[in-house]
Amino acid sequence: MLWFIFISIAIVFIYHHLLYPRLLAFIAAKQPVKAVPETKLSHREMPSIGVFIAAYNEAEFIEEKLHNLASQLYPNDKMGIHIVGDGCTDSTSLVVKRVSRHLHEQFIYCTYDEIKVNAGKVNALNYLIAKYRSEYDIVVFTDVSALMSVDCLEQVAMSMQNKEIVAVSGNYLPNSDAHESLDKYWQYQNAIRKLEGQLGAVNGFAGAMFAMRSEAVIKLAAKTINDDFVQVVSAIDKGHYAGFNESISIIEREADSSQQDFKRRVRIGAGNWQQLNTIFTAAKGFNKGQWLCFISNKVLRGVMPILLFVGFCALMLLAVKGDLLAQVLIASALSINLIGIVKAVFKWRLKLPIIDGVNYLVSSYFAALIGILTLSRYNTPWRRVAHVKAHIPYIAICKRCVDFVGALVGLVLFSPIMLVAAIAIKLDSKGAVIYKQLRVGRINEDKTELIYVYKLRTMRFDAEKATGAVWAQGDDPRITRVGRFLRKTRIDELPQFWNVLWGDMSLIGPRPERPSFYSKLESEIPYFIQRTYGIKPGISGLAQVMNGYDESVEDVRNKIAWDYSYVLSMTRFSTWLAMEFDIVFKTIKVVVLGKGQ
Structure with a gap:
């Protein structure tokens, strides 16, 4: 019975990480190509776009972000920038107000609102949604620390020419100073999301930047963790899709260390578990392709930490009973983890691709398990994670x-x-x-x-x-x-x-x-x-x-x-x-x- 449990979980794990991407590629190849129209929109055809930004102590990043938005290849009279400070205690408001005056001289609409008490990102975004959503055809949610490719808004508008697309995003590129495993993780995620986009069922976007039709944007519950996913999945049904535009690049300016990435994954694990209810609530409106994508990706990702823990316990029990194969597997797993611990303790930069990849996967799921077990604590306000480094x-x-x-x-x-x-x-x-x-x-x-x-x-x-x-x-x-x-x-x-x-x-x-x-x-x-x-x-x-x-x-x-x-x-x-x-x-x-x- 214990071997049956372990093998069943191993099969699910292999399907989620190896077989699903190949199955997705096979099905996507048979779908009509949802290419973004190459013909540029005339000024009259361009939709109005509102950029919504929640900021908490962003003085280090906010001016560069506004520079990035002001440089977009999009008409100034068709876009607006709306920033809300969520109880900032640094000079964020002073920087925004100073830069905004210059933007206004160039006819770029930019507003800044201030919430006195730090109540969390979702609360800040809900404030912007209630106040400004009705002014725009499309709403773009973006983080202060994320810089967007120069034609990002133009590509968003072109993607939204397809009336079935209610949400769209693009390639997320972590800061190059972040650890290598994080870069490989996002290469994998971008590839998966591109394929899911062919089925109109991208499993959430990087909160760094995603766009939605304004009528599909909703106010979220105050304790929502993965706000980007919940917004998108709530708008999807058989006739409305989430798309992926590979021409859009989103570059992260914050560089997470391994420790900071671990903390972030604890929170994401809690969010993945929390959002299972959102998926099953929306599932009645999914088509077959959306069902396949959401069950194979987000649902399995949400429950995988618990499944792996159960599988490990089953293997440990077999090893304690004297099963030689189980003892070999446990010893191999512990040896790989020990190498990772030694590298971390002594800060060795030696690259061991397979071992490093396995350790990153294990630590990510361990962090997610902690997040699930401590879910109740994730109703606290957000905090800045890291500091950006200078040009390489x-x-x-x-x-x-x-x-x-x-x-x-x-x-x-x-x-x-x-x-x-x-x-x-x-x-x-x-x-x-x-x-x-x-x-x-x-x-x-x-x-x-x-x-x-x-x-x-x-x-x-x-x-x-x-x-x-x-x-x-x-x-x-x-x-x-x-x-x-x-x-x-x-x-x-x-x-x-x-x-x-x-x-x-x-x-x-x-x-x-x-x-x-x-x-x-x-x-x-x-x-x-x-x-x-x-x-x-x-x-x-x-x-x-x-x-x-x-x-x-x-x-x-x-x-x-x-x-x-x-x-x-x-x-x-x-x-x-x-x-x-x-x-x-x-x-x-x-x-x-x-x-x-």
Whole structure:
């Protein structure tokens, strides 16, 4: 009987972790692809979006969060930001009020309400729901410490074109300073949620960011723990789905240590057990796919800590009775756990993938069991978990190495092209071949760097004699015949490899602006100065390959969002590296196809 109990639980465990993802992939592959429409919405078609944020002692994070929201590729008149301070005892309110004044000058609607006594996140969100929900078509719930990809709100709006979708979220990326097992856990979860999205039954979203149709948003019971899951599952039925948009990225700025992650999992375990009642209450409205997803994922996750405890007890009893196989299994399990304890005590960084993975799984379920057994205590207000660390230094080191090698190779490879271009320029018009222009470089707290950027001349030598510094236009008469070709192919930028080699610029980064434009742009565009804060400007960048040359303040405004998206990628090494090479590829494509201006 004891072996039957243990084997039954082992089968359930294997199904939940190994077989369910494969079954889900098999079923999802046979479903119609629920792709997000690629056609962008017109301004009239864009829904109004309200961003709801509950804050508790967020002075360290809140300004960056508002910067992130102000940089979204979404019309200012179609969005509103609503923050409620839940009994904050630090300077959160002062920071928000200061930044809000600047946002209002840029016609970005931002409000701040204050609850005097810290009563918990759910209470704070209920306050915002009651006060502002009716003003919007879509409500986005997000944490202060979570930064969203630059087109997040745009992607939310595009996803919601499907009237059956009532909730949507995307890929959650933990802070790169968090322990490795947490990163692997979220890779697994993102993959599962993407597949569940094909069946319209994503089992809850990361509370860091999820969006819902406003009419589906409800006020929650005060003691609700996993508010994100309960909100979503309460809105799902046979005709309404929860979707997953893989184009959305949510980057966590808090870095949990192993101890902090354990405490968080205790709370999540309590929440998973608590929400079983919500699932069974809503289950009568589920379709077959939703039934499969919720039973196989959230229900099993909620009861798994208890099942594993029962299975372990059964195995222990068998071992005590002298069963050799049970004794071997118990000894193996204890040995693996002992290795994990030794690593933790002595802070060894030796990576043992299988052993580390098993220990993380065991500790997670042990934490969840504690949460279930202590469920009654989880009606206390929330507390800040961790502090964010500075940008990863090895990204800067790696980036400089790539810049130096890339610039050196670029100068060698493209010197013949630059020579031919120089001869053509000389034959086509009067003036010097190389044109240098003063630009604003990297900005730090104590200084602003001014650099000379070198380019092959594409305009008449006296192009700005009468007008002064002005933006180039698409059919600018000042551009020479050869210059027009050089700009289309971006060959005119090649001398900037010298700037990169000297360390004034990077291969990839935000474009440096001219000082004569700077004060105007800084006054008209929110957070314009932060586009090059601590980062060298680049020859190419995400903004250049997405937008091209600037012709107006509005063009620069659109580019700021892309520049910020690139800066955001630098919070994680893998994300930065992928974007770096993607921009290089897109730049080569622009040059080969002549899509420059």
